[in-house]
Amino acid sequence: MLRQATSPWQPTARLAGDLERARQVLAQASSVVVLTGAGISTDSGVPDYRGPNSIRATPMLFSEFVSDPAARQRYWARNYQGWAHLRGAQPNAGHRAIASWERGGRPTALAGVITQNVDGLHEAAGTQRLITLHGRSADVICLSCGELIDRAGLQTRLAELNPDVEPMRRLEHAELRPDADAEVADWRGFRVPECERCGGVLKPDVVFFGESVPKHRVSAAMAWCGGADALLVAGSSLTVMSGLRFARQMAKQGKLIVIINHGATRADDLAAVRLDIPLSAALARLTTEV
Secondary structure (H helix, E strand, O other): OEOOEOOOOOOOOOOEOOHHHHHHHHHHOOEEEEEEOHHHOHHHOOOOOOOOOOOOOOOOEHHHHHHOHHHHHHHHHHHHHHHHHHOOOOOOHHHHHHHHHHHHOOOOEEEEEEEOOOOOHHHHHOOOOEEEOOEEEEEEEEOOOOOEEEHHHHHHHHHHHOOOOOOOOOOOHHHEOOOOOEOOOOOOOOOOOOOOOOOOOEEEEEOOEOOEOOHHHHHHHHHHHHHOOEEEEEOOOOOEHHHHHHHHHHHHOOOEEEEEOOOOOOOHHHOOEEEOOOHHHHHHHHHHOO
16 A cells, blocks of 8 residues: 555545544543554654644655655655754654553553654654554665665764754744755755665655555554554544554444544544544543543
8 A cells, every 4th residue: 555645535524423422432442553654743843744734745655755766866855954954853742642552551452553743753752552553763774785874863963964064953844844854945956865774865765756655564453453443543634544554443343433633534533532632631531531
């Protein structure tokens, strides 16, 4: 399955129930899978793709990145700036609430967390049962030999190759994307390093649009959904099929779905409870009140 936007759709204004109803639905289940999207990280200063302050722009396509050296140069010049800004992001109350849920089993057992995010904030908060569906921005892979390297180390190499390029001290929300791809006007002189092992092309180890999500991650996530009784969607519009399929699978099996998201989602009509309320506070209340 490629990571790509689904077909055009019309948002629904459907809102059903309240937070207490959501807790009741989740507590009825023997176990719950949580699916998170960019909305859970906005309180940490990480922007989303479709929120009110997000850039209306197409992210880098996989085919463009692998085929066009200029596109890679532009991408790495922008990522150099974005990474410098986002690497300092810290887990917020929502991430911590999910990690606490995993440890404490309240409101019911947590089967696992499937995240569409690449920011590493669930890991930083302490979540153990985690599938990073789209990879991790902290890792970089060589497309030729498969060597994995640390993104922080690559930042040092980029700085050494581009001593005249100063990381921006501050990036506004609308200048940044959740994969650390920032808006940069002057990128044509930016120097991009090759793989030190084989000289191959380096790419963040994240799933670009138009690129296939690794099958083993999808299979593992599907297995979690198959074994759980309910799904909580937290901070995702489910606009890309890589996340929407889990909601559709569980609805087809007659399982309960709870959605907490700012704005409409593609699974609104499948939800037993659909809430548009501040996410971090909602997750904290769900996991701390009986």
